[in-house]
Amino acid sequence: MKKIPLIEKDGWLAPHRGAIEATVTEYNDILDEITDSRDGLVHFAGNHHFFGLHPYSEGWVFREWAPNASAIFLIGDFCDWKPNKTYRLQQKDHGIWEIFLPKITFKHGDYFKLFVEWEFGSGFRLPAYARRVVQDPETLLFSAQVWHPEEPFIWTDKDFHPEIKHPLIYEAHVGMAQEDEKVGTYNEFTEKVLPRIKEAGYNVIQLMAVQEHPYYGSFGYHVSNFFAPSSRFGTPEELRNLVNKAHEMGMAVIMDIVHSHAVKNEEEGLSRFDGTLDQYFYPGGRGFHPAWDSRCFDYGKREVVAFLLSNCRYWIEEFHFDGYRFDGVTSMLYTHHGLEKAFTNYNDYFDGSQDRNALVYLMLANHLIHQLKPHAISIAEEMSGFPGVGAPPEDGGLGFDFRLSMGVPDFWIKLIKDHPDETWNMQALFHELSQHRPEERTISYAESHDQALVGDKTIIFRLADKEMYDFMSKETPNLIIDRAISLHKIIRLITLTTANGGYLNFMGNEFGHPEWIDFPREGNNWSYKYARRQWSLADDKKLKYEWLGSFDQAMVNLIVNEHLLDPLPAYLNLANETDKILVFNRGDFLMVFNFHPETSFPDYGIPVAPGKYKILLNSDNPEFGGFDRIDPDILYFTEPVGGNPNNGHQLKLYIPNRTGLILKKIPTPSIY
Structure with a gap:
């Protein structure tokens, strides 16, 4: 019997060898099939070079996959936004549709859509591989936009090849990374926020909400257009410039990638794209996420796997991202999505609820990512503790470099909320902060964006509460604030120094940002008051926020300069x-x-x-x-x-x- 290193490291997995072997076998079989018949995994993940709108020497070619469609038309100003047989796509094999058009059809900046017909129905759609999607401010409707500037972006980061053993991650959202009550831009982030992150000592920036999403308040997790950088923050070139400048400053940039689900919007998303509900998604109820009001990808379809793998390749090649934080991995791993499920022993992981299709997809994705960029960083947002998340696919794992230690912030919340600090248990504290599976490295954090949202509380607010509004001046002493500042510092220090891999901080939390995050919505009269970061608080020498920011900067820079996380374990x-x-x-x-x-x-x-x-x-x-x-x-x-x-x-x-x-x-x- 062939040895599986994952089981060799953890003997408790031996009773579940059959399930692990079956997943590894399926992964190897698909990899062999792709290599033999499709010229390798990288080539297989090249759909974005084939589908969508592309210029060629004599004009334009557009292709789409829609097996159930009976007709597809390109529509735009060139046809008064009405279906016209001149712009009707030709049906090819395997559900592929294609059209060749003269150069005069499109110019850079033009808007267009698809009109798709199927038996008993029709509808407007945005191309699945659209690279830019823009919302009309008056009608609020979305359109694809031709994006082919005459002067291509010039990268200057060819010498940037980071091998970051211990990522110190600054989690950031471009739109709310400014002080004004508005949506921030890629350019503003590049100019104003990148220098702050560099000075603070962090070596990796994690950008949220990059993939286009129709509802700003979804925090970017209800994606509609997987290949389009969100246009509400600026142009693709401005995003490229952001990444390029970060690289010039010595910082890697990873992005939140959402492959765990998709928005269920039909006109601007993938749902019912060709008239069927199961083109990209699982058939029946399995294709709908019961908690997220979204659609669940069918990871068993080769076309869907190719779409998602192509997406992984696209952001690395086109925007030079250095890796990904995969959102919602727990939801992908199980048919029950981890909802209302307690994982108390290994039988709970292998009780027949695994989605093996998703397991194999994640193995392929991590294989591809590291083939494209050997020093890429891949992080799993995984809360069940699934065995093998951080082990290579060839060892029986999913191939992630790190797993988010999601239990750590939960531990801190419970500790602060339910127990006065004079009763905190030191042994339990050390155990909770330092425990990890033998085969994996983890990203520790005291709090992320999740704890900063309305309905939750940041650590500083749990510790200080209403006193923050009146006693954050250095001239106004207050015992509650003294306690809050002292504990805020040592909570972050012990979380970082016990880390078994890396550390994460959400922007503003390092200096104890005083207010929650609440995106504009009907319930707050569409206000941006809380969808921003008040950097001036940290810059004001008269306020105590400066103390917290200075401590975080000293802490992070010390960790980096002294390589303090290298010796293992604690x-x-x-x-x-x-x-x-x-x-x-x-x-x-x-x-x-x-x-x-x-x-x-x-x-x-x-x-x-x-x-x-x-x-x-x-x-x-x-x-x-x-x-x-x-x-x-x-x-x-x-x-x-x-x-x-x-x-x-x-x-x-x-x-x-x-x-x-x-x-x-x-x-x-x-x-x-």
């Missing part, structure tokens, strides 16, 4: 439940936390390796809103416990209450 040195002291190490780095709300401890003994240590980061530093209770220049020397080296060594520290420290062991010159 080893627990001490967890004292009475004193609320938690200490752990990663190689030569020692992380010390005092979560006690009142008590500071002088000469606190910490078991460590012998040597001398220096403080690299201190959350009690006055620059970070601390109380300056520790001398930053002291070198700390270990001493034998009880004067006997056989009992081990200890480091005696003064540890103020609600303080986090990072120390580093300093090499001692050899006397030989």
Whole structure:
């Protein structure tokens, strides 16, 4: 029997060998089929070069896949937006439709649509491979737009080949990344936000809501046009420029890619594209997501797999993205989408509810992504803990580089909401923050955009609540705000320093952005008041937000410059439940936390390796809103416990209450 490394690493998977082997076999069979008959996976993922509108030497060619259609017409100004036999596509084999048109038919910037007919029906549609889609501000209707500028964008990032072992991710939404009450643009993000991210020390930018979506308030997760960068933020060239500038500044850019579902809109989306509900989506009820009011892709159809893989290739090749954060992976993995399902043991993962088609698709997608860009970053938004998410396909896994540690923010919310900090359990805290499956690396985070939305609360707001409105001036002391700032800093510090791979922060959360996210909608009278980021709060030297931003910047830059996440794993040195002291190490780095709300401890003994240590980061530093209770220049020397080296060594520290420290062991010159 052939060994499967995933099972070899985790013996508890042995009873489920059959299911894992079946998935691996199907993946290999499809890969072999693609390689043999379609000239390789990259070629198979080239639909965007064939379908859609493309210029050629004598004019234009347009192709579409619509097997149930009885007729398809291109419509636009050239035919007064009415079906005309001159612009009727010809039906080819395998449900493909095609038309060749003279050059004068289209010019750059023209608008067009499809009119599709089928038995007993017809309707306007946007091309499935449309590369630009624009909404009319008056009619609110969407049209495809010919996008073929005379001067192509010139990339200057050919020397950018990042190998980012530990992504420190700045999660951002272009539209709400500005202070004015409006929709922000790619250009504004490039000019105003990229320098902030660079200065803050993050090495990866994760862009949300890039794929076109008809409803702005969906946060970009109800995608209608998978190959079109959202035009509400600007032009494709302006998005390219954003990525190019980020690369010039040394930062990778990944995007949220939504292949877990699609918007159910029919005129601007893929639903009922050719008159059938199951062209791109599963037939029957399985094709509708019961919680998201959207459509579920049929990952068992070769045409759908080719569409989605082509989408993966498109954004990497056309916009130089460095990888993806795959949205809604848990929903893809199971026919029940993970809804109202508790995963308490391995039988719950292999109870017959797996969508093997989706598993194989994700394996193919990750294979393709890393074939196109070997140092690409792929991240799974996966909350069930499915075994093998972070293992290579050849080892029996799905091939993601990282899995989001979605349990970490849930843990922090429950801890802050349900338990006063004097009762926090140090052992449980360390366990929750450092646990992970043996085969995977994870992205840890204390909070993301999910916790900032209306209906939830950010960490700073849970800690400070209404006091934030009156006591964030440095001239107005307040004990509630003091507690909130202290805990905000050490919660983020311990989350980052326990990470088994990388870390994520949503824009503005690093400085404790005071207000939630609420996109314009009927319920708020279509207001943009909360769909923005108030950067001026962090820039104002009179406000305490500056302290939090400065601490985050110092923390992230230290992690990068010292390669602090390299030593694995994090080893627990001490967890004292009475004193609320938690200490752990990663190689030569020692992380010390005092979560006690009142008590500071002088000469606190910490078991460590012998040597001398220096403080690299201190959350009690006055620059970070601390109380300056520790001398930053002291070198700390270990001493034998009880004067006997056989009992081990200890480091005696003064540890103020609600303080986090990072120390580093300093090499001692050899006397030989």
